[in-house]
Amino acid sequence: MGMTALTIDAEGLKKSYGTRTAVRDLTLQLRCGVAFGFLGPNGAGKSTSIKMLLGLVKPTGGRALLLGKPVGTREVRARIGFLPEHFRFYDWLSASELVLFHGRLCGLADDVLRRKVPYLLERVGLGSQDSKPIRSFSNGMMQRVGLAQAIVNDPEILFLDEPTSGLDPAGRKLVREVIREQRDRGATVFLNSHLLGEVEQSCDRVAFIRHGEIVGMYEMGAWQSAQTEVEIKAARVDSASLSRLAGIEGLVVVAADVQLGGHRLRLRVPSADCLPEVVRCLVENGAEVFSVVPQHVSLEDLFLHMMGPDPGL
């Protein structure tokens, strides 16, 4: 892994199809043992980004190293795993034949695979259906086989493109567990998703991509203190105090309405540090503050905030 220990190091990756730009600027540094969530609406450029990192698609600009080596080289490909979007394969193969085939393509010896394939199929919950042709499999079962073939070579980077599409709740839980396991072994997990809950539960870091551009990158947990919302109950709030509040840098008045017995304000503040100033500002303008309650900002709120009112989901 060398001195840098960066597993993914992308700088200004760009992909245009004719005049259409699929990915404008992908700059990303990830280390091992990190689960990274790549969130964006359909058509935002998530799959194209992954394909550039895998060497399937040639970038029209920028550069990228995986495990310290140029993307797409065989040496790198031997050490990564990939579950494509809508995984499909020759449908006459059985689940174990499929994983065996991919293991062989990874260069693994047959005697290793003989032990490993049943273990992996067991792991993804297909232990009892390993000899059925995958023709008879549901979408969710296909995704599970796809997951098994993606980790057959014990990858150091695991790329998952919308792994939970078509999966039932048990399947989604399984994907979360596999992501956690892989991360805990020290692999970097790169997860594409438009499902916020998924990313929220399994990732350490998340980036939002929109129209081919990363519009925000957060450490999970850290973004909650970076983006705090508070609900304030107060009486005698006048418009002068509201406009003074709006003057505080970085503060957004999300909602202000009059309720029985007073005002309810919902504010988004850049950090918890400016709460005293908010309260002082209200009090100095003659308001009576009854309560200041920090609100949980879900990833969904953040997502909608980043993507604007119509993310085109």
Add this chain to the structure above:
Amino acid sequence: MSDKTIDVPLTAEVRNRKGIGLPANTGEPINIPRGPGALRTVILMARVTFREAARRKILWIAALGGAAFLGLSWAGLHAMIASMSPKLPAINRREGIGMMLMMVLYAGSMMTSLMAALTSCDTLSGEIASGTIHAIATKPVRRWCLVLGKWAGFVAMLTLYVLFVEGGSMGVSWLETRYFPPHSFAVLGLIWLQAILLLGVTMACSTRFSALTSGAVTLGLYGLAFVGGWIEQFGALRHIKTCVDLGIVASLVMPSDALWRRAAFRVQPPLLGAAGVSAFSSTLVPSPAIVAYAAIYAILALILAQILFEHRDL
């Protein structure tokens, strides 16, 4: 990377500092593979492609068609023999049988050509469109090996098909009349080369075009060669140089028909060839050079397919 076994679980940080590989999912010894060798990749892909092709409905329909075709040619030969007067000199008998067999072989060569184009036209384009290729091409394998493996799988299938239909025709002829055409291996080889040539062209197209387009391009070229062949023969018969030249150009663009005409020349009884009257032969017999040209063409088509596939986005 290390190939040591790690039995103590290490944190990512420690592993990192030590610069050793990650523990395996199953606690298997860690060995970071460099991917399968070129030959192994080709064999893996050839096997899976052969099995995939062998499962196509079109192949079974074609096999049924081939069987029906063999039955028909058998019945035809039988009727012909029955109708021949026993006083007919042996040489005339042979001539009749030879003519019949040549027609049967011709129809068979058309079937194998059609099969070559139709079974392979969606192998690359279809798998690129469906995403099947994504899981394969991200494995530590060389892309040109994938193409070569697929090609080899189809070659195996087409070889069996040629043996079944064309070898079967010759077998039927021998069983019914005890007549076996001359140069049978060379003839089989030429018809086989025709199929391989069309396979290469179809695969090269299917790296960039849809299945339908690829099939249409190949069959279009095949048709062009066919028409060119007739124009050339007509021109040779009537001594019209322009027609001969047009035919030669068509053969250079697609030598498939020239291969057949060479096969037809080899298969006919020597006397008939000397008389130069057959509709299928050979007033102008394609030279062995065109066979070499076709073989090089087929190999170049395969190499082109590999290069085009190597340099495309998947």
